[in-house]
Amino acid sequence: MFKMTATGCMALLATLAFEPADVRADTTIDVGVGGGWYPDPYEPRYPVYDPDEDEDDYGQISCREGRRVVRDYGFYRVTPTRCGGSVYRYEAVKRDRLWSVRVSARSGRIISARVIGDFD
Numbered sequence: 001m002f003k004m005t006a007t008g009c010m011a012l013l014a015t016l017a018f019e020p021a022d023v024r025a026d027t028t029i030d031v032g033v034g035g036g037w038y039p040d041p042y043e044p045r046y047p048v049y050d051p052d053e054d055e056d057d058y059g060q061i062s063c064r065e066g067r068r069v070v071r072d073y074g075f076y077r078v079t080p081t082r083c084g085g086s087v088y089r090y091e092a093v094k095r096d097r098l099w100s101v102r103v104s105a106r107s108g109r110i111i112s113a114r115v116i117g118d119f120d
Contacts, residue, residue: 060105063088069108070101087111 061069063083067090070078075092078101082089088103097118102111 060086061088061103061108065108066090066103066105069103069110073101073110073113075099075101091116 063080066083066088067078067080070090070092075090075094078090078092080088080090081100086105088105090101090103092099092101097115099113100116101113103109104111
């Protein structure tokens with residue numbers, strides 16, 4: 001009987017000793033996991049290109065990396081048409097149609113993709 005009473009008293013004291021402190025209602029808590037936050041991708045079912053994966057001294061992706069980004073979005077037969085400046089342009093095939101795809105050289109994200117013809 002003494003052991004049960006002593007155990008109960010210890011449990012009650014432990015509960016009171018570790019009681020959480022009062023917190024103001026306007027307190028915010030931020031928890032970060034991983035390498036950062038990226039906005040929603042151009043098409044949700046395809047992966048987002050992470051420009052921090054590659055070591056880049058100039059702040060831009062290469063033409064080859066831009067081609068890989070376009071391929072990761074489901075395009076094939078990707079051909080660069082312009083790889084200079086802040087926007088890279090590619091021609092690619094998807095769903096038996098020829099597309100013109102623009103990729104940001106800074107972020108490595110697809111800016112626009114439009115159909116320019118049927119592919120036979």
